[in-house]
Amino acid sequence: MCGIVGILEQAADDALRLHVQRMTETLRHRGPDDGGIWTDAAAGAALGHRRLAVLDLSPAGHQPMQSHSGRHVIVFNGEIYNHLELRQLLPEQAWRGHSDTETLLACIETWGLETTLRRCVGMFALAVWDCQERTLLLARDRMGEKPLYYGWQDGVFFFASELKAVTAHPRFKPEIDLDALTLLLRYNYIPAPHSIYKGIRKLRPGCLLRVRQGGLAEEQCWWSLAEEAERAAAKPFSGGEDEAAACLEQCLGDAVASQLAADVPLGAFLSGGIDSSLIAALMRTRSSQPVKTFTVGFTETAHDEAEHARAVARHLGTEHTEFQLSPAQALEVIPLLPTLYDEPFADSSQIPTFLVAKMARQHVTAALSGDGGDELFGGYNRYFWGPRIWSKVGWLPLPLRQLLARLICVLPPQHWDWLAQAAGKGGMQLGDKAHKLAEGLKAQGMNDLYRSLVSAWPEPSSLVLGGREPETVLSHSSAWLNGQPPEQRMMLLDALTYLPDDILCKVDRAAMGVSLETRAPFLDCRVVELALRLPLCMKIRDGQGKRILRQILYKHVPRSLLERPKQGFGIPLAAWLRGPLRDWAESLLDAGRLRQEGYFHPAPVRLRWQEHLSGRRSWEYSLWSVLMFQSWLEARQAGG
Numbered sequence: 001m002c003g004i005v006g007i008l009e010q011a012a013d014d015a016l017r018l019h020v021q022r023m024t025e026t027l028r029h030r031g032p033d034d035g036g037i038w039t040d041a042a043a044g045a046a047l048g049h050r051r052l053a054v055l056d057l058s059p060a061g062h063q064p065m066q067s068h069s070g071r072h073v074i075v076f077n078g079e080i081y082n083h084l085e086l087r088q089l090l091p092e093q094a095w096r097g098h099s100d101t102e103t104l105l106a107c108i109e110t111w112g113l114e115t116t117l118r119r120c121v122g123m124f125a126l127a128v129w130d131c132q133e134r135t136l137l138l139a140r141d142r143m144g145e146k147p148l149y150y151g152w153q154d155g156v157f158f159f160a161s162e163l164k165a166v167t168a169h170p171r172f173k174p175e176i177d178l179d180a181l182t183l184l185l186r187y188n189y190i191p192a193p194h195s196i197y198k199g200i201r202k203l204r205p206g207c208l209l210r211v212r213q214g215g216l217a218e219e220q221c222w223w224s225l226a227e228e229a230e231r232a233a234a235k236p237f238s239g240g241e242d243e244a245a246a247c248l249e250q251c252l253g254d255a256v257a258s259q260l261a262a263d264v265p266l267g268a269f270l271s272g273g274i275d276s277s278l279i280a281a282l283m284r285t286r287s288s289q290p291v292k293t294f295t296v297g298f299t300e301t302a303h304d305e306a307e308h309a310r311a312v313a314r315h316l317g318t319e320h321t322e323f324q325l326s327p328a329q330a331l332e333v334i335p336l337l338p339t340l341y342d343e344p345f346a347d348s349s350q351i352p353t354f355l356v357a358k359m360a361r362q363h364v365t366a367a368l369s370g371d372g373g374d375e376l377f378g379g380y381n382r383y384f385w386g387p388r389i390w391s392k393v394g395w396l397p398l399p400l401r402q403l404l405a406r407l408i409c410v411l412p413p414q415h416w417d418w419l420a421q422a423a424g425k426g427g428m429q430l431g432d433k434a435h436k437l438a439e440g441l442k443a444q445g446m447n448d449l450y451r452s453l454v455s456a457w458p459e460p461s462s463l464v465l466g467g468r469e470p471e472t473v474l475s476h477s478s479a480w481l482n483g484q485p486p487e488q489r490m491m492l493l494d495a496l497t498y499l500p501d502d503i504l505c506k507v508d509r510a511a512m513g514v515s516l517e518t519r520a521p522f523l524d525c526r527v528v529e530l531a532l533r534l535p536l537c538m539k540i541r542d543g544q545g546k547r548i549l550r551q552i553l554y555k556h557v558p559r560s561l562l563e564r565p566k567q568g569f570g571i572p573l574a575a576w577l578r579g580p581l582r583d584w585a586e587s588l589l590d591a592g593r594l595r596q597e598g599y600f601h602p603a604p605v606r607l608r609w610q611e612h613l614s615g616r617r618s619w620e621y622s623l624w625s626v627l628m629f630q631s632w633l634e635a636r637q638a639g640g
Contacts, residue, residue: 002063003027003050003512004075004148005165006127008136008157008211013041023158023165024048030077030161030512038064038073043134043213047127049075054262054366054517060097067105068093071132074108076101077161078124078146079519081258086119113137114208117222121258121525125203127159136211142223143372143523144192144205144500147508151200157211158200162509163342166200174636175199181344181599181629182467185460188346188625189502191472196343196632205500225528229492232532233484244538245551248530249282252552255524256282256368264365267292269356269518270320272308274546274553274562275370275379277316279521281556283368284316292363293318296356298325298572311561323359325352327580330571334584337628338635340513346456346625347506348573354510361516371503372522375495376531378487378545382453387486388543389437390446398444405438413617432618446486450493451475456622463604473497485536573620578613585609585623588630597633600626 005023009016016039024035031050039046049063066073080086083100090106104126107116113128123145128137138159140148150159154171166172180194192202203209206223237244256279260266268283270276270293283291293313297306306322313320333351338344340354360367374380393401413432420430439458443449451474452458461469469475473496481489504520511518521527538548553562577585587593589609594602605626608619 002052002075002077003030003161003165004077004125004127005048005160006075006129006136006158007046007169008044008213009046009171010044010155011041013039016041016044016046019169020046020048022168022170023160024050026164026168027161029515032515034062036062036064038066038129040129040131043131045129045134045136047073047075047129052365052515052517054079054264061099061101063101065101065105067109069109071130072105072108073129073131074101074105074126076104076124076126078122078126078141079259079517080104080120080122080124081255081261081524082119082121089119113139114222117208123519123523125161134213138203138209138211139222140203140205140207142206142225142525143495143504143528145504145508145520145523147505148203149195149200150203150209150211151195151197152217153199157217163195163197163200164339166197167342176599178464178467178599179470182460182464182469183472184344184346184629185457185463185622185625186455186469187474187497187502188456188621189498189505190343190345191474191497191501194470202501223525225492225496228529229484229532232529235533236535237530237533241538241548241551244534245548248527248534248548249552251527251530252278252521252524253282253286255521255527257286258524259368259519259521260287262366265292265363266366266368267294267360267364268318268368269293269360269370270295270309270313270318271370272305272310272312272561273370274549275373275522276309277312277370277557277562278373278549278553279368279370280312280316280318281553282521284318285556291316291318292360293320294322294356294360294363294367295320296323296325296352296359298352308561312557315557315561321359321363323355325355325571327576329355330576331580331584334581334631335635336513338632341505341509341632344625344629344632345505345509346621346628347502348571348620348624350506350510351571353506354513357507357511357516357518358514361511361514364516366517366519367511368519368521369507370522371507371518371520372495372499372528373546373549375491375499376522376528377549378491378536378539378547380490380494380545382450383487383490383540383545384543386440386449386453386490387446389440390449390486393441394446394449398442401441405441408434408438408441414615435617447481447489450486450490454498456625463601465598465601487540488536491539573624574612574618577620577623578615582613585627588627588634589623599629599633 020037027050031052033053034051037048047064064073064075080100083103123141125140125146125148156171158166160166175198177198180190180196184190192204206221208220208222210218268280270280295309330351416430416434440449440452461467507518541547591602591606594600611617612619
């Protein structure tokens with residue numbers, strides 16, 4: 001795992017080197033082991049690299065790396081898990097080492113970049129300079145595990161693994177994109193291809209960008225989840241449930257085995273849930289060494305899953321380490337978030353993710369995770385109750401549903417909570433869920449309901465001064481989703497958006513912030529393609545998700561250790577904002593400050609903050625998006 005940067009700029013060689021050096025230095029955390037720069041001053045091209053050595057720790061893995069012919073130069077961030085198999089398909093040649101980077105270069109020389117990408121199994125963001133064609137090629141992996149930003153400004157083309165590298169170039173002029181800020185308030189993250197800065201974009205998963213001198217850039221998809229889903233629908237898995245479980249266990253087990261390849265110590269994140277427990281179980285069956293597992297717990301017992309992870313680790317016999325997170329420790333992490341994420345990012349589980357990664361890095365250099373299991377196999381609660389609610393009320397005319405929504409909201413949330421307590425259902429936050437349901441009842445259809453469920457603010461453009469909400473894949477129904485069951489549509493939309501732009505972004509920045517590589521076996525392209533072919537009934541049945549994963553896991557871990565309601569990897573944010581984080585939040589949400597800075601209408605922000613403090617509503621997720629922008633803005637203004 002590494003950090004990559006590059007520029008196209010008409011400048012002298014020493015200026016190119018100086019600029020790229022400044023950019024690469026900002027990514028030292030991504031690659032503490034080595035660094036390098038390559039320039040072609042005549043073409044105005046420069047590449048930079050920071051290396052975290054995981055495969056081939058010798059100097060033979062140094063980057064930027066030039067091909068044997070001298071035509072191609074590459075900077076590469078990621079892992080190609082099948083690179084040794086790819087070597088067997090290539091003409092015989094003298095290898096300098098055993099790195100996957102060298103394999104990639106040889107494949108590109110032999111087959112070209114696009115064919116090479118399709119044959120690769122792995123996670124990556126890469127850049128290749130073609131010295132003959134004087135063309136820069138950028139590419140990102142299928143599911144978006146590794147990040148890549150790019151853009152033009154003041155006659156310079158930039159690309160980098162993180163925004164901090166782009167902003168380090170002396171000719172970069174940061175200007176906040178208010179439309180991207182509007183998207184942040186909608187989703188709590190900024191979806192690709194947008195970024196917080198005007199003129200800088202995220203390369204979308206499965207995409208390839210060709211950049212030629214003179215500013216011509218062509219983007220194309222070399223792999224498409226939408227197209228894979230269409231092919232899977234046309235040719236679904238034809239066997240029974242037992243056959244499917246056997247196929248999936250073999251496929252996922254092979255993915256785990258391939259991701260155990262490393263010249264450094266490896267471990268796994270373990271929450272005690274289905275996904276991470278299955279990865280740890282399959283690691284145990286395929287590793288010759290004891291498996292190291294890591295989890296984070298909370299001092300608040302209502303959010304603490306550490307005991308479940310501990311029980312699974314004990315059964316599997318892993319070398320288990322856990323960390324208990326307190327509000328004071330969360331406060332210590334918050335000032336790091338603007339620099340860690342570069343742009344405002346508002347998934348509050350970023351805090352425990354960073355701390356568990358930091359703990360793991362003390363023992364290992366790479367860690368496997370269960371990311372992707374929810375989106376591929378139906379793990380989120382919205383997949384169950386969203387369609388169930390819509391099937392009961394969706395047939396009603398919109399005016400009648402709007403009336404029902406108003407009736408629900410007649411009772412304040414705390415009164416709904418009192419009713420829940422009287423019925424013996426206390427602690428389920430019925431009031432907030434009831435009011436969230438009321439918002440969903442105003443939806444025009446199932447797609448609109450889904451968007452409502454994933455929205456932190458229902459009308460963010462009315463909150464951001466001068467902001468307009470751009471169209472995204474979530475803004476309207478896509479033709480390729482037609483005919484899919486609502487649960488399947490939601491899963492696919494999550495895999496297209498929430499997974500790469502929230503989950504994988506969160507894990508990449510948190511882990512790379514402490515120089516830890518993360519690997520996600522569920523996102524192996526062969527596992528993804530098989531998962532898309534499986535019928536919905538093998539994923540979701542009787543109001544429960546991940547049916548087929550449970551079948552496999554129960555062969556390794558007793559059912560009694562796993563059967564409990566899905567909790568999610570969250571922090572007790574609502575209580576912390578009313579308690580230890582209150583003063584910090586109050587200073588950022590001060591009405592005078594908001595008015596002076598000029599990004600938000602203060603009134604709606606203050607209303608939600610006061611309702612949250614009073615306990616009338618729990619608005620922690622929508623408030624967190626504003627707080628993360630405010631915190632990022634404060635750090636930016638202070639030069640952080």
